[in-house]
Amino acid sequence: MRTITLREGADLDGFRRAVRRLAATRTAPEAVLWSVGAPSLFGDEGPALEDGAPVLLPQAVGQLIETVVCHGDPERYALLYRLVWRVLNGERALLDQHADPLVHRLERLDKAVRRDIHKMHAFLRFRALPDPDGGERYVAWFEPDHHIVEAVAAFFVDRFESMVWTILTPKGSLHWDRHRLMTGPPAERPDSLTDDRFAEGWLRYYESTFNPARVNPTAMRAEMPRKYWANMPETAAIPAMVRAAPARVQAMLEAEAAIPRRRMPEKAVAAMARQAPESLAELNRLIQRSEPLVPGATQAVPGEGPEGAAIAIVGEQPGDQEDREGRPFVGPAGQLLTAALEEAGIDRGGVYLTNAVKHFKFVQRGKRRIHQSPTAGEVKHYRWWLMTELGFVRPRLVVALGATAALALTGRPVSVLRERGPMVFDGWNGDGWDGFVTVHPSYLLRLPEEEERRRAQAEFVADLRRAATLA
Amino acid sequence: MDDALIEKLGILADAAKYDASCASSGAKPRSGGKEGLGSTTGAGICHAYTPDGRCVSLLKILLTNHCLFDCVYCINRRSSNVRRARFTVAEVVDLTLGFYKRNCIEGLFLSSGIIRSPDHTMEQMMLVARTLRRDHGFAGYIHLKTIPEASPWLIEQAGLWADRLSINLELPTDHSLKAFAPEKNGGTIKAVMGQVNERIVEAKEERRRFSPAGQSTQLIVGADDATDRSVLETSGTLYQRYGLRRVYYSAFSPIPEASSVLPVKPPPLQRENRLYQADWLLRYYGFTVEEIASGGEGGMLDLGIDPKLAWALKNRERFPVDVNRADREMLLRVPGLGARAVDKILSARRHTRLRMEDLGRLSNGLRRARPFLIAANYHPVGGLTDRLDLRQRLVTPSSQLSLF
Ligand code: SF4
Numbered sequence: 001m002r003t004i005t006l007r008e009g010a011d012l013d014g015f016r017r018a019v020r021r022l023a024a025t026r027t028a029p030e031a032v033l034w035s036v037g038a039p040s041l042f043g044d045e046g047p048a049l050e051d052g053a054p055v056l057l058p059q060a061v062g063q064l065i066e067t068v069v070c071h072g073d074p075e076r077y078a079l080l081y082r083l084v085w086r087v088l089n090g091e092r093a094l095l096d097q098h099a100d101p102l103v104h105r106l107e108r109l110d111k112a113v114r115r116d117i118h119k120m121h122a123f124l125r126f127r128a129l130p131d132p133d134g135g136e137r138y139v140a141w142f143e144p145d146h147h148i149v150e151a152v153a154a155f156f157v158d159r160f161e162s163m164v165w166t167i168l169t170p171k172g173s174l175h176w177d178r179h180r181l182m183t184g185p186p187a188e189r190p191d192s193l194t195d196d197r198f199a200e201g202w203l204r205y206y207e208s209t210f211n212p213a214r215v216n217p218t219a220m221r222a223e224m225p226r227k228y229w230a231n232m233p234e235t236a237a238i239p240a241m242v243r244a245a246p247a248r249v250q251a252m253l254e255a256e257a258a259i260p261r262r263r264m265p266e267k268a269v270a271a272m273a274r275q276a277p278e279s280l281a282e283l284n285r286l287i288q289r290s291e292p293l294v295p296g297a298t299q300a301v302p303g304e305g306p307e308g309a310a311i312a313i314v315g316e317q318p319g320d321q322e323d324r325e326g327r328p329f330v331g332p333a334g335q336l337l338t339a340a341l342e343e344a345g346i347d348r349g350g351v352y353l354t355n356a357v358k359h360f361k362f363v364q365r366g367k368r369r370i371h372q373s374p375t376a377g378e379v380k381h382y383r384w385w386l387m388t389e390l391g392f393v394r395p396r397l398v399v400a401l402g403a404t405a406a407l408a409l410t411g412r413p414v415s416v417l418r419e420r421g422p423m424v425f426d427g428w429n430g431d432g433w434d435g436f437v438t439v440h441p442s443y444l445l446r447l448p449e450e451e452e453r454r455r456a457q458a459e460f461v462a463d464l465r466r467a468a469t470l471a
Numbered sequence: 472m473d474d475a476l477i478e479k480l481g482i483l484a485d486a487a488k489y490d491a492s493c494a495s496s497g498a499k500p501r502s503g504g505k506e507g508l509g510s511t512t513g514a515g516i517c518h519a520y521t522p523d524g525r526c527v528s529l530l531k532i533l534l535t536n537h538c539l540f541d542c543v544y545c546i547n548r549r550s551s552n553v554r555r556a557r558f559t560v561a562e563v564v565d566l567t568l569g570f571y572k573r574n575c576i577e578g579l580f581l582s583s584g585i586i587r588s589p590d591h592t593m594e595q596m597m598l599v600a601r602t603l604r605r606d607h608g609f610a611g612y613i614h615l616k617t618i619p620e621a622s623p624w625l626i627e628q629a630g631l632w633a634d635r636l637s638i639n640l641e642l643p644t645d646h647s648l649k650a651f652a653p654e655k656n657g658g659t660i661k662a663v664m665g666q667v668n669e670r671i672v673e674a675k676e677e678r679r680r681f682s683p684a685g686q687s688t689q690l691i692v693g694a695d696d697a698t699d700r701s702v703l704e705t706s707g708t709l710y711q712r713y714g715l716r717r718v719y720y721s722a723f724s725p726i727p728e729a730s731s732v733l734p735v736k737p738p739p740l741q742r743e744n745r746l747y748q749a750d751w752l753l754r755y756y757g758f759t760v761e762e763i764a765s766g767g768e769g770g771m772l773d774l775g776i777d778p779k780l781a782w783a784l785k786n787r788e789r790f791p792v793d794v795n796r797a798d799r800e801m802l803l804r805v806p807g808l809g810a811r812a813v814d815k816i817l818s819a820r821r822h823t824r825l826r827m828e829d830l831g832r833l834s835n836g837l838r839r840a841r842p843f844l845i846a847a848n849y850h851p852v853g854g855l856t857d858r859l860d861l862r863q864r865l866v867t868p869s870s871q872l873s874l875f
Contacts, residue, residue: 093822096818096819096821096822097819097822097823098815098818098819098832098833099819099823099825099828099829099830099832099833101832104832118516121516122516122517122518122519123518123519124574125573125574125575126572126573126574127573128572128573138572138573140574155510155512158502158510159502159509159510159574160508160509160572160574161502161503161504161505162503162504162505162506162507162508162608163508163572178505196472197472197473197477198472198569198570198573199573200472200477201472201476201477201480201566201569201570202570202573202575204477204480204481204484205480205481205484205530205532205570206519206521206527207481208480208481208482208484208485208488209484209485209487209488209521209527209531210488210521210522210523211488211489211521211523211525211724212523213724213725213737214523214524214525214724214740215522215523216522216523216524217522217524218524219520219523219524220520220521220522220523220524222524223517223520223524223526224519224520232519234519235519238522241521241522242522245522249725251727252725252726252727252729253725253736255727255728255729274588275588275589275590275591275621275622276590276622286624290624290628291601291605291628291631293627293631293679294679375673375677375679376673376677377670377673377674377676377677377679378677378679380669380670380673381627381670384622384623384624384627385624
């Protein structure tokens with residue numbers, strides 16, 4: 001018979017070492033006696049054990065061991081070793097056999113530990129103590145059933161990484177200083193943890209969120225057993241809440257239906273009708289204080305030009321320069337557009353210019369910001385703004401430059417080169433706009449061959465000229 | 472936190488408590504790191520339970536309980552005489568952070584009565600979420616109750632910050648909506664659900680963030696005369712057409728300051744329970760609304776037994792089912808066997824022929840499942856399922872609620 005003594009608490013390392021040595025010497029579970037008490041000791045009778053090589057186990061078995069060693073049951077190591085032994089001796093898929101008595105028992109231990117961990121995540125309460133150096137320090141006292149203090153640490157560090165906190169329990173303690181986690185010995189219940197007014201506020205919240213018409217303390221206790229109550233300040237209010245509930249419900253049922261003091265339906269309806277922005281300027285202010293739907297842009301770029309313009313030209317989205325200046329069509333493509341308008345005999349100042357998407361989207365490459373086309377989803381995000389904007393401008397003709405603008409205005413993918421020319425766009429409130437689709441000037445900038453570019457540019461100017469005759 | 476703020480908190484939590492949806496699930500794991508605060512874990516956590524058995528997970532409050540609308544079932548309707556209060560954006564942000572740091576909550580569930588206009592209200596709610604996320608690096612859960620009458624751009628913005636958006640339909644039929652919520656419009660509500668669903672789907676495809684934990688809604692049960700069948704039909708449509716994550720059912724609860732249009736007596740709470748069970752069967756157990764409704768009478772579910780058992784009792788010829796042979800679909804229809812137990816049975820039976828005592832270790836519901844099963848050492852003789860008193864034998868006398 002070999003006796004193995006592991007450290008108090010969840011001695012995962014000790015158990016792992018023991019398993020390696022026992023497996024190396026092919027020691028059967030019946031020949032091992034497990035006991036707990038510091039420090040880890042191996043074997044009294046029989047030859048001293050050599051360090052063993054790592055043992056290869058299915059992942060699920062490894063995970064089960066990690067949890068079950070936290071359990072308070074003194075038999076846990078013996079049970080786990082019986083599992084390991086059977087898995088190593090031909091029953092690789094033992095954990096799938098949920099009906100096997102050993103597996104069933106281990107699953108119950110596993111579940112108990114998981115539940116304990118979950119309840120500690122849930123029911124632990126921090127109290128804020130003033131820190132000598134002016135900041136805040138958070139302290140909690142909790143009494144877990146099992147040896148889970150180290151198992152919960154990752155959760156609290158992850159959630160409260162930016163705070164300084166201490167968790168005290170009878171099974172060990174944790175301290176986090178925003179950089180390092182320190183584990184400490186078991187702690188005593190602190191005499192008094194002073195509370196600030198948030199604790200008072202929380203109590204009020206807890207009382208107020210309770211519905212006396214549905215009182216059901218049994219359901220409450222199933223999820224929040226009494227043993228946890230001592231460390232949860234809000235539970236102090238429970239007895240009074242339950243006691244008062246029937247009378248509160250009775251009062252509600254007996255009360256006469258209330259006679260309304262005020263009833264003005266016109267006001268509600270009127271308020272709703274008035275809520276939309278009432279001018280283009282108001283709409284633009286709203287756009288400018290909204291968040292870009294894709295992060296990065298410096299500012300929103302609103303449209304520009306006279307309300308009531310005969311032609312509104314809709315581009316894709318602001319580019320690098322537009323994003324800096326806050327005005328549409330001021331970059332290279334904008335200059336090309338200005339030149340083309342002039343050639344077509346259209347006064348740029350008399351046209352309303354805007355974009356389907358109001359923010360610049362880009363990827364940073366070194367010092368340069370490389371333009372990224374908006375996705376179809378992003379275009380739809382901006383659609384309500386565009387439609388409302390055009391509703392204020394009320395142009396006779398809307399010109400879409402490129403596929404993005406055409407998508408925004410029709411709600412469907414448009415092949416610009418194949419469908420260029422007049423088209424009816426979805427308008428505001430169901431009336432269609434007279435529309436016209438042509439290429440985006442940046443398309444011209446991207447054409448590699450001089451000859452091709454000149455031809456495309458001439459076609460672009462011809463399109464604009466034709467559009468002007470339709471407006 | 473001063474007395475006045477605590478007082479407001481009391482009023483605005485009280486006003487929000489009739490909304491059943493408090494889940495903090497479905498968000499992708501993330502955390503705020505050294506500069507921010509908080510994390511989401513996917514499954515969500517209940518930080519306490521109130522004596523009504525409900526979970527306290529999110530700080531569930533209204534921004535204000537002033538309201539221009541007049542929905543009869545609602546305590547905040549403009550014609551009610553309740554005490555009114557209103558938070559500022561900064562107050563809601565402070566309360567959320569303060570409670571979060573003390574580990575009282577998973578995050579915020581913010582809803583509101585409609586003040587000034589739907590747009591104004593929705594913008595304030597959106598600003599709360601934006602301030603928490605952008606100025607405080609808050610990585611906890613945020614659920615915003617969308618105001619369907621607000622302009623579409625506000626919903627587009629809200630989805631950037633919230634983990635979940637919900638739009639309450641409240642009443643299952645257009646007819647009741649018209650009668651009980653005169654300013655609301657079923658068409659508007661469904662149009663917004665459609666808009667939100669479209670954005671969620673697109674954002675997933677384009678790997679952007681937009682209400683990543685989906686959308687949900689709530690239906691009030693027992694305020695109007697809709698049957699369980701029509702409630703479930705509505706849910707079925709919502710799940711299919713708008714990709715909703717959850718439909719919550721809230722048994723109409725007596726409210727102080729009740730309107731005279733409402734029924735005086737609340738519906739049995741059990742009705743809400745049965746609807747949740749039926750909803751579950753609809754989503755995870757392969758039942759149709761038709762099958763579920765056939766277990767009850769006249770479009771109402773049987774309050775005495777759960778809808779799966781009710782269906783089985785009316786379809787006895789399909790039982791008993793052999794646990795060692797039946798397919799997953801049929802096992803899921805056995806009363807007492809949940810989806811997890813069924814999966815365990817499927818994996819365990821690959822290694823051994825299951826006997827009754829094995830099943831006892833795989834499922835907690837064996838007592839109810841027994842008459843419907845065949846196992847290696849068990850075959851109900853004479854057809855237990857034919858016994859007329861089977862229903863009585865399976866129904867435990869409903870336990871009285873105890874007060875203490
Ligand atoms: S709009 Fe909302 S808060 Fe206002 S009365 Fe209707 S349900 Fe109540």
